[in-house]
Amino acid sequence: MDALEIARWQFGITTVYHFMMVPLTIGLGLVVAVMQTVWYRTGNPAYLRMTKFWGKLFLINFIMGVATGIVQEFQFGMAWSEYSRFVGDVFGAPLALEALLAFFVESTFLGLWIFGWKQLKKGIHLACLWIAVVGSFFSAYFIIVANSWMQHPVGVTMIDGRPVMTDAWAVFTNNTALVAVPHTLFGALAVAGGFLLGIAWYHLWRRRRDGIDTVGADGKVIAGEAAIPGRDRTDYTVWIKSLRIGAVVAMISFAGTALTGDLQGKLMFEQQPMKMAAAEAACHDGTGFSVLSVGNVGSRNCDDIVALIEVPGILSYLAKGDFTTEVKGVNSLIEQYKADYGTHVPDNPIYGDRAGQEVEYVPVMEVTYWGFRAMIGFGGLAALAALVALWLTRKGTVPESRWLMRLAVFGILAPFGANAAGWIFTEMGRQPFVVAPNPDLNGIDQVFMFTAAAVSPGVSAGEILTSLIVLTLIYAVLLVVEVKLLVKYVRGGVASAMPELVHAPVDENEDATPRDGGPDKPGTSDDVLAFAY
Amino acid sequence: MELLPTIWFIAIAVLWTGYLFLEGFDLGVGMLMKIFARNNTERRVLLNTIGPVWDGNEVWLLTAGGATFAAFPFWYASLFSALYLPLLLVLVALIFRAVAFEYRGKVDTDRWRNTWDWAIAAGSFLAAFGVGAALGLTTTGLPLDANGDRDGGPFAWFSWYAVLGGLAVAGFALLHALAFLALKTDGDVRHRARRWFVRLLPVLLLPMAGWAIGVQVLSGEAWTLVVLGVAVVAAAVAWAQARKGNEGRAFLAIGVFLVGGSASIFGAVFPVVLPSTIDPAFNLTIANASSSDYTLGLMSIVACVGLPLVIAYQAWTYWVFRRRVSAAHIPEAHSFLPAVAAKALIRKD
Numbered sequence: 001m002d003a004l005e006i007a008r009w010q011f012g013i014t015t016v017y018h019f020m021m022v023p024l025t026i027g028l029g030l031v032v033a034v035m036q037t038v039w040y041r042t043g044n045p046a047y048l049r050m051t052k053f054w055g056k057l058f059l060i061n062f063i064m065g066v067a068t069g070i071v072q073e074f075q076f077g078m079a080w081s082e083y084s085r086f087v088g089d090v091f092g093a094p095l096a097l098e099a100l101l102a103f104f105v106e107s108t109f110l111g112l113w114i115f116g117w118k119q120l121k122k123g124i125h126l127a128c129l130w131i132a133v134v135g136s137f138f139s140a141y142f143i144i145v146a147n148s149w150m151q152h153p154v155g156v157t158m159i160d161g162r163p164v165m166t167d168a169w170a171v172f173t174n175n176t177a178l179v180a181v182p183h184t185l186f187g188a189l190a191v192a193g194g195f196l197l198g199i200a201w202y203h204l205w206r207r208r209r210d211g212i213d214t215v216g217a218d219g220k221v222i223a224g225e226a227a228i229p230g231r232d233r234t235d236y237t238v239w240i241k242s243l244r245i246g247a248v249v250a251m252i253s254f255a256g257t258a259l260t261g262d263l264q265g266k267l268m269f270e271q272q273p274m275k276m277a278a279a280e281a282a283c284h285d286g287t288g289f290s291v292l293s294v295g296n297v298g299s300r301n302c303d304d305i306v307a308l309i310e311v312p313g314i315l316s317y318l319a320k321g322d323f324t325t326e327v328k329g330v331n332s333l334i335e336q337y338k339a340d341y342g343t344h345v346p347d348n349p350i351y352g353d354r355a356g357q358e359v360e361y362v363p364v365m366e367v368t369y370w371g372f373r374a375m376i377g378f379g380g381l382a383a384l385a386a387l388v389a390l391w392l393t394r395k396g397t398v399p400e401s402r403w404l405m406r407l408a409v410f411g412i413l414a415p416f417g418a419n420a421a422g423w424i425f426t427e428m429g430r431q432p433f434v435v436a437p438n439p440d441l442n443g444i445d446q447v448f449m450f451t452a453a454a455v456s457p458g459v460s461a462g463e464i465l466t467s468l469i470v471l472t473l474i475y476a477v478l479l480v481v482e483v484k485l486l487v488k489y490v491r492g493g494v495a496s497a498m499p500e501l502v503h504a505p506v507d508e509n510e511d512a513t514p515r516d517g518g519p520d521k522p523g524t525s526d527d528v529l530a531f532a533y
Numbered sequence: 534m535e536l537l538p539t540i541w542f543i544a545i546a547v548l549w550t551g552y553l554f555l556e557g558f559d560l561g562v563g564m565l566m567k568i569f570a571r572n573n574t575e576r577r578v579l580l581n582t583i584g585p586v587w588d589g590n591e592v593w594l595l596t597a598g599g600a601t602f603a604a605f606p607f608w609y610a611s612l613f614s615a616l617y618l619p620l621l622l623v624l625v626a627l628i629f630r631a632v633a634f635e636y637r638g639k640v641d642t643d644r645w646r647n648t649w650d651w652a653i654a655a656g657s658f659l660a661a662f663g664v665g666a667a668l669g670l671t672t673t674g675l676p677l678d679a680n681g682d683r684d685g686g687p688f689a690w691f692s693w694y695a696v697l698g699g700l701a702v703a704g705f706a707l708l709h710a711l712a713f714l715a716l717k718t719d720g721d722v723r724h725r726a727r728r729w730f731v732r733l734l735p736v737l738l739l740p741m742a743g744w745a746i747g748v749q750v751l752s753g754e755a756w757t758l759v760v761l762g763v764a765v766v767a768a769a770v771a772w773a774q775a776r777k778g779n780e781g782r783a784f785l786a787i788g789v790f791l792v793g794g795s796a797s798i799f800g801a802v803f804p805v806v807l808p809s810t811i812d813p814a815f816n817l818t819i820a821n822a823s824s825s826d827y828t829l830g831l832m833s834i835v836a837c838v839g840l841p842l843v844i845a846y847q848a849w850t851y852w853v854f855r856r857r858v859s860a861a862h863i864p865e866a867h868s869f870l871p872a873v874a875a876k877a878l879i880r881k882d
Contacts, residue, residue: 063635066588067628073598077613078620081682084613088606089824093832096599100839103595107588108847115585119853164825456614458682463617474625478632485639 002353003461004452007079010468012427014071016420017475021065023419026140026185027192028058029133031249033126040126046237049230049494053238054196056497059114060485064478066107071471073099079464083434083454090156090165091146094172098142105135140188141181148177151430152271153438153447163447176271179263186256187379187422189249190415194382196246197389199490201408203239204398207231213397221396229502230495238494243393247386250415254383257418261376262318269319269327272436274337274361275429277330278368280315281307284329289314290369330362337361341437345452354452363431371425378418385411537829538819541604542806544836546799548600549668552593553702554709554791555847559583559590561710563630563657564703566650569714569729574860575722576650580634581863582717585854587634589847591627594664603832607681607822608671608806615675615683615690616667623663630656661706662699669698672748672798674808677815684811692810694747701741705791708737712775712784719859723780730775730783738768738790745794748801757800764793 001009032055039047073095076084084092109132116125155170156163165171207213212224213236223236269276277283280290288310313323320327328336338361347356389408392399398408430436437448489496562583570576583590602609613620633652637645673694678684711733714726745761771786802808806822809815823829 059635060639063631066591067631070591070595070627071624073595073602074613074620074624077598077602077609078617079614081610081614084602084606084610085681088602088609089828092599092603092606092609092824093828096596096603096832097835097839099592099596099599100836100843103592104589104843104847107592108586108843108850111585111587111589112850112853116853159825165828165831168827168831456610456617456682457680458678458684459614459617460687463687466618467621470621470625474628478628481632481636485636488639 001461001465003459003464004354004455006461006464006468007455008451010079010464010471011075012424013468013472014068014075014475015427016423017479018065018068018072019419019423020416021061021068022140023184023188023191023416024061024195025058025065026133026136026188027190027249027253028054028061028195029129029136030189031192031196031245032058033129033133035245036126036129040122046234046241049234049238049498050242052497053494054242056489057195057199057486060482060489062110064482067478068475079456079459079467080434080454081456081458083449086162086449086454087149087435090153090163090171091149093165093168094142094146094149098139098146102135102139102142106132106139109135137185140184141177144180144184145172145174145177148174148180150435151426152176152267153435153441156447158447176264176267179260179267183257183260183264186253186260187415187419189253190257190379190382191419193246193248193250193253193386194412194415196242197250197386198246198409198412200239200243200246201389201398202405202490203493204236204243204393205400205402205405207236207239208397208400212236215395215397219395223396228495230493230498235494240393240396243398244390247390250386251383254379254386257379265318266321271439272430273328273439274330274333275363275368275426276319277328277333278363278365278429279372279425280327281365281369282315282327282329283331285326285332286329287314287316287324287326288312289318330365334361340439341446341448345450348453351450351452359450360432363429368425368429371421371428374421375418375425378414378421382411382414382418385414535820535823537826537833538604538823539804540833541600541823541829542799542803542819545597545600545604546795548593548597549799550792550795552590552597552664553705553795554788555590555593556587557661557702557706557709557791558713559587559710560657560661560703561706561708562714563653564661564707565654565710565714566657567654569725570722573646574863576646577638577863578718578722578858578860579714580637580653581858582714584634586847586850588631589850591631600832600836604824604829605806605817605819605822606824608817611675611677611681611683611807611817611822612667612671615677616670618687619663619666619690619695623660623667626656626659626663628656629653630660657706658703661703665702666695666699668702669694669696669744671807672698672744672802673751674810676811677807677809677817678811679815681815681817694744697740697744697747701744704737704740708734709787709791712771712780712787715775715780716784717857719857720861722860723857727775727778727780731772734768734772734775741794745797748798751801752805753797753801757797760793760800761797764790764797767793 032051035047035054036051038044039051076095109128112120112128113125113132116128120128149171152174153163154174155165155167157166158164204213207224208215210226212226212231214222214224216222221236223233225232265276282290288307290307291309291311315327316323316325319325338359341359341361343358345351345354345357345359349355385408392404398405432450432452433448434451434454435447435449437446441447495501562579566576566579570579598609601612629652633649633656637649637653640646670690670692673692676684676689683689708730711726711730715723715730718726742765745764749758749761767786767789771783771790774786775783804819805816806819807817809817
């Protein structure tokens with residue numbers, strides 16, 4: 001493998017990994033903020049417990065997003081210096097603004113929230129969390145503005161072979177970004193929904209299995225109490241409410257991703273027709289959506305692919321909103337792309353060994369075809385499971401089945417899979433371009449960049465391989481640690497996040513007590529921080 | 534003279550200085566976890582002094598990096614790609630350090646805590662050293678060709694300024710952390726930190742002074758020399774104030790030292806942002822490395838609104854958590870029964 005291939009693997013691995021933590025941060029942050037708001041307004045102790053418990057898991061996950069996020073900003077310059085030089089004038093700004101206007105807000109106000117349970121007034125403390133959550137939304141917006149410019153460059157003119165920003169409004173209101181942002185946010189909420197549902201299901205199941213909750217003759221739950229800190233009737237309320245919130249969030253967010261995804265499909269049909277065709281492994285022009293295509297879809301050779309089951313009209317609907325528009329297949333698009341962007345890679349040293357070679361305009365269809373289906377499949381599955389879960393728990397608790405419980409817990413992974421598949425699809429579907437051409441701009445000044453030209457010329461394959469191995473190993477170890485800690489705190493239940501339940505039961509309607517602190521030493525209460533470390 | 538690129542050169546110098554000022558002490562506190570703190574309670578005192586703020590401090594690094602990308606893409610691309618392996622080390626250090634803060638207290642065993650304490654201490658040192666090395670090199674030069682790419686192998690970036698810059702930032706961070714701990718803690722930790730501060734100040738500031746003087750020799754001007762002189766005086770003031778027990782003034786004076794040292798270095802390098810050691814014709818300057826005036830103008834407007842806001846709410850955070858932390862405040866570690874493992878205790882109604 002050469003430097004380019006290794007750098008691409010590295011970007012893919014580190015980005016997909018980073019985007020495991022990010023959607024959970026965004027989605028769970030919003031959910032926890034809503035929970036704390038309900039507690040603030042009603043004083044219902046169940047909601048304080050929910051805030052603390054889900055907030056703890058949120059933080060365990062949040063830190064991983066922070067740690068892996070720094071890699072993202074650095075590796076543009078480290079591994080993709082030619083890309084950074086080419087796009088810097090327009091791409092750097094959203095990145096800088098993300099740090100200045102979003103990361104600062106997120107990190108500072110989250111610090112206030114973590115340590116300020118005692119120090120701040122209740123309302124201000126709650127506001128800090130909301131500000132951090134809104135910060136995470138802004139962060140998503142800015143980074144998607146940057147990404148969308150790579151999918152659909154706007155607001156620039158070419159000067160000396162580089163795109164120079166001339167219309168910031170166009171860049172920051174790129175229609176590609178305006179539909180991708182809600183799509184991503186709904187995707188993040190779907191992750192949080194599944195997370196709540198699976199974990200709450202587990203706890204309700206344990207309560208039944210341990211004989212705390214029983215089921216009456218009419219099938220309705222009878223919530224009980226155990227003489228263990230935190231396993232009282234309020235605990236039951238925590239889990240059943242969490243489960244229902246999770247299920248509803250999962251269903252709403254699936255509907256949201258479907259609606260926004262539909263808009264994205266229609267834009268993609270105009271902006272990146274090859275990606276659309278590759279999503280379908282559609283070789284010939286047509287209207288049908290492939291339910292199952294077989295053959296060697298990864299070969300990029302259309303003659304190998306046979307669509308076994310096809311629903312006529314659906315592809316046209318996805319692309320254009322009617323049932324008759326012919327959607328161009330890969331074969332006719334190749335000719336169009338060759339005419340517009342050249343048949344060969346320019347004979348320029350920045351392309352290394354690839355200089356002068358023929359351009360492969362078709363993305364790896366195995367990835368685009370199955371990535372597209374995995375995204376929709378996992379997303380739909382999670383929403384369906386949420387609906388079934390609501391039905392199964394209509395009488396107040398979960399069935400005794402261990403297998404159903406396991407299904408609910410492993411179901412947590414489905415929305416993660418949908419998120420990852422969606423990003424892999426959209427990023428690999430853009431190849432061979434790192435900046436995809438905007439078909440509305442014509443002539444010699446077209447703004448596009450081949451991925452092959454983007455990698456750092458001065459960096460050796462060995463260096464990038466080193467970082468690929470080092471980062472992958474560290475990420476793998478940290479994933480084990482994170483999951484281990486999440487499992488530990490999940491099994492611990494609410495008491496793991498609320499020491500006051502264990503050490504000194506207090507009236508939860510009174511002021512909040514420190515997160516990790518035991519009972520305060522006399523004379524020091526209200527003077528100290530809420531110690532989190 | 535180009536106005537907007539000059540403004541952005543100053544802005545980036547300010548961001549780096551802000552980063553060194555703020556994360557300086559939390560990197561230093563991280564290093565002190567292993568060489569200063571005597572037991573777990575003291576370690577938790579140290580951690581809780583920076584707990585609410587370290588993540589916000591680290592964003593200064595991301596903002597400095599992002600602003601360099603946006604304002605001087607050629608500087609960003611050349612510096613980051615030329616220093617590939619050192620920056621990888623910085624990333625690894627920052628990853629471990631961040632995760633360690635959050636995870637250290639989550640399992641109640643000595644082995645677990647000790648592992649993460651090492652991650653914090655080593656991560657903090659390597660991050661400080663690596664950032665310092667990068668800054669040392671961007672102010673003194675890298676072997677860059679006409680395209681701005683590194684000429685030579687993975688270690689062709691090496692010069693003694695990398696070591697000097699690395700030691701400078703690590704040393705400053707340690708000293709700054711001692712001043713910070715003297716200001717933010719009470720009891721034994723406070724007094725020991727002050728003693729260490731007075732004793733170690735000359736040694737810990739020497740590398741930064743050496744780096745600053747080196748840059749003056751390479752490209753200094755009269756005014757940068759004066760500023761450097763002010764910095765040295767500030768260091769002496771810090772020492773005297775700490776001896777007298779004025780912890781707040783010592784902390785401020787050491788901050789003045791940093792601002793002065795940093796201004797003298799960046800000022801001396803200006804208008805070059807990254808010299809080439811191969812041929813001065815390949816130097817990256819504010820003119821040939823910057824973004825368009827349109828982009829810089831846009832960023833200026835946003836920064837004028839955004840940066841004061843950031844400074845305001847971060848300052849508020851320090852105000853909220855202004856009280857000193859001491860060992861007496863640290864509660865016992867919280868161990869909990871896995872709720873689901875205690876079946877024997879179940880009572881039925």
